Amino acid sequence: MSLVFFSLLDFLNCIIDNHKRRFVTPAEEDRISQLPDNLTNLILERLPIQDAVRTSILSTNWRYKWTTIGSLVLDKNFSEKFARNGAFGLNGFIRTVNQLFNYLKGPILKVYLYIPNMFLDSFQEVDQWIFSVSKGHLFVAENISNLLPNKANSLKILKIVNINFGDMDQLQGALCMLRNSPNLEQLHMMNSQMSQHLRFDVTPALRYLEASNCLGQTLIQLKTIEITRVDGSRPVLLFIKLLLAHSHTLEKLSIQPNVTDVHQRLNIAKHVMQFPRASSKAELLYLNP
Known part of the structure; x- marks a missing residue:
């Protein structure tokens, strides 16, 4: 469980850090967007609040998740x-x-x-x-x-x-x-x-x-x-x-x-x-x- 969690967390940070340099591919967006809400919240709560707010730029679906x-x-x-x-x-x-x-x-x-x-x-x-x-x-x-x-x-x-x-x-x-x-x-x-x-x-x-x-x-x-x-x-x-x-x-x-x-x-x-x-x-x- 911990290995999977940190993998998803790193993946989310990677998307945020690279968003300005390239668009997120549909596969990447689907992978992170299809997570259960409770798991998404756990990830967001472990990010610095500035980074959690920045996830709102990922897509329309992510605009208000944080x-x-x-x-x-x-x-x-x-x-x-x-x-x-x-x-x-x-x-x-x-x-x-x-x-x-x-x-x-x-x-x-x-x-x-x-x-x-x-x-x-x-x-x-x-x-x-x-x-x-x-x-x-x-x-x-x-x-x-x-x-x-x-x-x-x-x-x-x-x-x-x-x-x-x-x-x-x-x-x-x-x-x-x-x-x-x-x-x-x-x-x-x-x-x-x-x-x-x-x-x-x-x-x-x-x-x-x-x-x-x-x-x-x-x-x-x-x-x-x-x-x-x-x-x-x-x-x-x-x-x-x-x-x-x-x-x-x-x-x-x-x-x-x-x-x-x-x-x-x-x-x-x-x-x-x-x-x-x-x-x-x-x-x-x-x-x-």
Whole structure:
């Protein structure tokens, strides 16, 4: 199966790359056009989104095939490329992402979205994107502040990258998503590498995390938690403590520190192991940096 799949994928890429140099022969067009829709979607979902869109030039039959994909990956390379054109300008980041969501017809089951570091007047667009995928299972974002809470009801997998646990806006955004995700089963978080190099007052975040009603809800479906780039700072440790105290069905907690000093790594492990766990069967995995 894998050999056949990659053969078809390579064949599709070959047609796209050579389209401008020659016409596709009827035999080639028939071979790729007669594939079942589910296999076509699998191929398109594994292509970079730019290449998937380019398949619309193959023929009339292929013009709208890419619009039915259920998985959309807008990674760092994609986002930063269009961010160079600004947010709302021609081929700008916001405008391009909006166009992609508007073209997609079927249910969106998975979205990977990297939001570049750029100035935005508000996060209204991000709210709208979350609304677009509110019936899906995965949302990924770098900046999670000001996300509308009622958009997370159907989330089963949540991945948040580059979160600064000492930043009140980002911290409140993350906890807001958790409070309003009753069906969440997997949580993946990546600590921001920049947070340890920036000097800012983390006192409000610490007070917020230490409050008895900080989360205010039991995570009744959460089974897997993965947190990477753990630097041992107090906000990060308190956040882990909070999750352990509210995850009654937790089966596995994976932690990957980003410190190489042996004593620092042991100190992080010591703190985490001493935190009370709501789930008696929760397994702790401490990964190498």
